[in-house]
Structure formats: C-alpha cells, structure tokens
C-alpha cells in the first residue's frame with residue numbers, strides 16, 4: 210500500500226514549480242500519468258528520499274518514510290526503494306557487473322561479500338547479462354542498458370520499484386518485449402511498482418491503477434484493473450484510440466499481430 214500526501218516547491222532562481230500530490234493505492238502496479246512537466250518525476254524523487262517535501266507524509270506498507278509533522282525523514286539508503294532512472298543513469302566508467310553491484314549496500318567496501326557476489330551473478334544471469342558482465346554501458350544496446358538498470362534497481366532487494374519512464378529510450382519493438390519482461394519480473398519478485406509515464410500504452414500494458422497529473426497535482430484516479438475494456442481505459446485516461454493507418458494495419462497483418 211502506497212500513501213503519498215506531499216507538498217514541495219522547487220526553484221532555480223528563475224523558475225518555480227509547486228507540487229501538491231496526494232494519492233493512495235494498494236494496487237501492485239501504479240502509474241503516474243500526465244503531460245511533461247506536471248510533477249510526476251518530482252513525486253518519485255520525494256518517495257526515494259532525493260527531495261524533501263515541505264509538508265505531508267509518505268508511507269509504504271504501513272512504514273513511514275517521511276512525515277513532516279512527526280519529524281520523520283528516512284535517508285534514501287534506508288527507504289528500501291529500487292530506482293530505475295529516466296535514461297537509466299548507468300555509471301559509464303563501471304562495468305555491467307559493477308553497475309549492478311552498486312545497488313548493494315556494501316559497495317563502499319569495494320569488495321562484495323560472497324553472498325552478495327552470488328546475488329549479483331544471479332541477477333546477471335536472470336537478465337541475460339552474464340556474457341556482458343565486464344562490458345561498459347556505452348557498448349550495450351538500449352535494451353541491454355535497460356536490463357542493467359533494472360538489475361541494479363533490484364539488487365538490494367527493495368520493497369518497491371520506482372520506474373521513471375522505463376521505456377522512453379527504446380524503439381517500439383523492444384518496448385513491447387521489455388514491457389512483458391518487466392511485468393514478469395515484477396510479478397515473480399512480488400514487488401510493487403510505481404511508474405512514471407506519459408505513454409498511455411505503457412500505462413495500459415502494465416498498471417492496475419493510474420493517477421493523472423496536471424500542473425503539479427493529482428487530478429484523477431483511474432482504475433485499470435481487469436474487467437474493463439481497453440476503450441474504456443483509454444477514455445478514462447482522456448484519450449481516443451489513434452486511428453489505424455492503412456500502413457500500420459498492413460504491418461500488423463504482416464507481423465502476425467491480430468490484437469487490436
């Protein structure tokens with residue numbers, strides 16, 4: 210169960226942005242959906258402990274991560290969150306194995322304890338990265354980089370996955386494949402996820418509930434749980450299905466996709 214009720218303001222001298230976000234859900238996969246610049250990523254950063262709200266609280270499964278009135282503000286490392294950053298933010302000078310190991314608490318010791326080294330190897334294996342363990346991120350494809358970022362986010366056994374536009378940097382074919390993979394991993398690890406996206410297809414494919422953002426506020430909650438048609442969900446998200454062009458329809462037939 211995620212329970213967020215926060216107010217914060219960011220400014221850099223010229224610009225100022227006020228966020229007042231309130232949402233509660235016990236859905237396993239929650240999406241924050243809305244236009245660019247509406248405050249979704251700032252919400253994620255506040256949950257991770259990278260930004261300190263002025264007021265309010267953040268609770269996860271009954272654990273208080275932040276509560277301004279009670280003076281609680283857990284450091285990021287104690288929050289139990291796995292963060293997959295927009296564009297992945299892999300460390301370019303570290304290998305794939307070192308990037309994944311960075312998610313572990315004992316990294317400061319430079320040498321991983323045996324049990325954690327085993328865990329890193331298992332993650333590399335799980336994500337098909339074993340053969341790339343000593344490669345540097347710049348030599349990897351977009352999909353491989355995303356897998357490294359996901360493995361790193363999962364390395365420390367987090368209680369929640371925070372995903373900031375996890376598919377934005379991928380081409381459409383890879384997007385479909387990695388959406389399926391993310392859904393499988395999340396379910397297999399039985400870990401809740403909070404995903405920021407401005408792509409309706411990501412939201413429809415993965416989320417059970419979506420909170421719609423506009424200008425720094427949550428303006429609506431949409432239930433995407435099974436039982437609703439995609440048309441219904443699209444309407445709820447404030448969208449119409451884009452008309453299929455003849456070219457797209459032909460391509461779909463050629464590729465053997467019969468789903469609409």
Ligand SMILES: Nc1ncnc2c1ncn2[C@@H]1O[C@H](COP(=O)(O)OP(=O)(O)OP(=O)(O)O)[C@@H](O)[C@H]1O
Pocket residue numbers: 219220221224225226243244245246247248249250251252405406407
């Ligand atoms: N440090 C900062 N100083 C001033 N403004 C900021 C700062 N950080 C973010 N903003 C502004 O706050 C607004 C919300 O940013 P946020 O990153 O949460 O948007 P978003 O909804 O995640 O958008 P996108 O989908 O494009 O990532 C934006 O207008 C952004 O420019």
